[in-house]
Amino acid sequence: MDGGMAPPPPEPVSYLCGDCGADNSLKPGDVIQCRECGYRILYKKRTRRIVQYEAR
Amino acid sequence: MNAPDRYERFVVPEGMKKVNYERDMKIMNAATFTVQREDHTIGNIIRMQLHRDPNVLFSGYKLPHPLQYKVLIKIQTTSQSSPMQAYNQAINDLDKELDCLKESFVSKCRRNKTTIKE
Amino acid sequence: MDNVSYQRFPTVRIREIKDDFLKFELRNTDASMANALRRVVLAEVPTIAIDLVEIEMNSSVLNDEFIAHRLGLIPLTSERAMDMKFSRDCDACDGDGKCEFCSIEFTLNVKCTSDQTLDVTSHDLVPSDQQYPVYPVGFMERAEYGGYEEDPPEQRGILIVKLRRGQELKLRAIARKGIGKDHAKWSPAATITFQYEPEIHINEALMETLTLEEKKEWVDSCPTKMFDIDANTEQVVVVDAEAYAYDDEIIKKADAMGKPGLVNIISREDSFIFTIESTGALKAADMFLNAIEILKMKLDAVRLSMETEENDDQFGELGAHMRGGL
Numbered sequence: 001m002d003g004g005m006a007p008p009p010p011e012p013v014s015y016l017c018g019d020c021g022a023d024n025s026l027k028p029g030d031v032i033q034c035r036e037c038g039y040r041i042l043y044k045k046r047t048r049r050i051v052q053y054e055a056r
Numbered sequence: 057m058n059a060p061d062r063y064e065r066f067v068v069p070e071g072m073k074k075v076n077y078e079r080d081m082k083i084m085n086a087a088t089f090t091v092q093r094e095d096h097t098i099g100n101i102i103r104m105q106l107h108r109d110p111n112v113l114f115s116g117y118k119l120p121h122p123l124q125y126k127v128l129i130k131i132q133t134t135s136q137s138s139p140m141q142a143y144n145q146a147i148n149d150l151d152k153e154l155d156c157l158k159e160s161f162v163s164k165c166r167r168n169k170t171t172i173k174e
Numbered sequence: 175m176d177n178v179s180y181q182r183f184p185t186v187r188i189r190e191i192k193d194d195f196l197k198f199e200l201r202n203t204d205a206s207m208a209n210a211l212r213r214v215v216l217a218e219v220p221t222i223a224i225d226l227v228e229i230e231m232n233s234s235v236l237n238d239e240f241i242a243h244r245l246g247l248i249p250l251t252s253e254r255a256m257d258m259k260f261s262r263d264c265d266a267c268d269g270d271g272k273c274e275f276c277s278i279e280f281t282l283n284v285k286c287t288s289d290q291t292l293d294v295t296s297h298d299l300v301p302s303d304q305q306y307p308v309y310p311v312g313f314m315e316r317a318e319y320g321g322y323e324e325d326p327p328e329q330r331g332i333l334i335v336k337l338r339r340g341q342e343l344k345l346r347a348i349a350r351k352g353i354g355k356d357h358a359k360w361s362p363a364a365t366i367t368f369q370y371e372p373e374i375h376i377n378e379a380l381m382e383t384l385t386l387e388e389k390k391e392w393v394d395s396c397p398t399k400m401f402d403i404d405a406n407t408e409q410v411v412v413v414d415a416e417a418y419a420y421d422d423e424i425i426k427k428a429d430a431m432g433k434p435g436l437v438n439i440i441s442r443e444d445s446f447i448f449t450i451e452s453t454g455a456l457k458a459a460d461m462f463l464n465a466i467e468i469l470k471m472k473l474d475a476v477r478l479s480m481e482t483e484e485n486d487d488q489f490g491e492l493g494a495h496m497r498g499g500l
Contacts, residue, residue, distance in 0.1 A: 051228070055225055055226065055246025096213070097213045097214060097469075097472070098472055144478060145180070146180075148179075149180050151473055152181045154469060158463065
């Protein structure tokens with residue numbers, strides 16, 4: 001009757017700092033701040049999935 | 057949003073006939089050929105070839121709508137011939153004309169000593 | 175059955191022929207045939223071009239679909255195209271249209287590591303091993319050419335994108351056979367034109383009544399160099415009949431000078447001058463030959479089936495009777 005287990009805790013995702021470009025690994029609930037320079041705008045990295053396009 | 061896919065211009069769907077023949081009920085010796093997924097390239101060339109046939113009284117083609125990829129060719133002949141005969145004759149003659157053209161072109165290319173694929 | 179034929183007998187005279195340029199005269203045929211050949215060269219002669227792009231990594235300034243679009247437009251040598259099958263018609267693959275019989279794979283893997291801007295060109299598209307090579311037009315192995323700025327324009331590859339230090343582009347491209355009707359990237363023709371051959375008739379009697387000054391004035395009124403005055407005989411001669419752009423300037427000038435009917439220009443309805451320029455995907459002469467083949471195939475597809483002929487009640491029997499049998 002129970003549909004399924006609760007989803008496992010998400011893996012830490014790495015984000016890129018907007019200023020220095022350093023890799024920052026963040027978990028949900030972390031403060032959004034670059035670990036090296038303190039810049040508070042972080043960008044998500046490009047997906048690892050291969051994207052397919054029609055050349056049209 | 058409503059535009060048909062580009063391949064619709066030349067791919068005949070399953071189950072559809074490429075050429076449809078319909079006799080004209082009101083006029084003697086007249087018929088309309090509906091060619092699917094073709095355009096002016098075929099329509100005009102067949103129509104002009106039909107004009108050369110003395111048995112053909114009327115021949116014309118039209119594309120009813122630019123987004124519907126079909127050509128209607130209407131042929132009326134004398135009682136000496138039939139639209140089907142005229143149509144087949146026109147296509148055969150065009151085929152021979154293209155053979156003649158190809159031969160002429162290939163021989164001229166050879167004379168120029170140009171390498172072409174055969 | 176009488177075997178009358180109403181076919182025409184076209185003739186060809188070649189004026190100029192190079193790998194990517196062809197100029198010839200086509201005579202004794204109709205405008206509909208000339209136009210049909212023009213339309214077929216433009217839209218129905220098959221070539222090979224990149225159709226599917228799988229991007230693994232792109233940190234360049236252009237977005238993915240932009241780069242995919244540019245890759246599609248790169249001309250690839252397509253001698254194989256006529257013998258290849260269309261992806262949708264291929265039986266060998268599982269339907270994904272990527273098998274070795276109906277498609278060609280390319281990879282591109284570049285990363286800029288120096289401070290100098292790296293130009294990613296068609297030279298960087300590496301074909302996978304196949305039996306018959308399909309290359310981007312003008313392809314040269316990486317080792318052979320210097321750099322985008324150093325090479326002469328003819329040897330530079332087609333520029334796809336420029337990369338800065340740290341930017342990377344990694345993708346896999348699949349090229350397929352297609353026709354111009356589907357997408358313009360598959361059209362092998364850069365330009366293809368035909369014009370009616372003009373026939374110029376100068377009214378000599380009327381021309382005699384002009385002074386040399388008037389003749390010079392009249393000859394100069396033509397925007398293109400069509401006529402000239404022969405130094406010895408002081409007669410107006412035709413230099414280049416085909417330079418005529420059908421602009422009627424000289425006719426208007428003749429009327430203005432009070433000499434209407436000085437020249438009569440008619441376009442011959444059965445004589446055409448074709449100019450074909452290729453993108454490099456196919457040779458110009460091969461393009462025209464393929465067009466003739468394709469037009470023949472189209473005409474063949476449009477024939478009536480025997481079924482349609484017999485099913486017709488009125489003419490089916492007539493046809494059978496005339497063919498002399500049941």
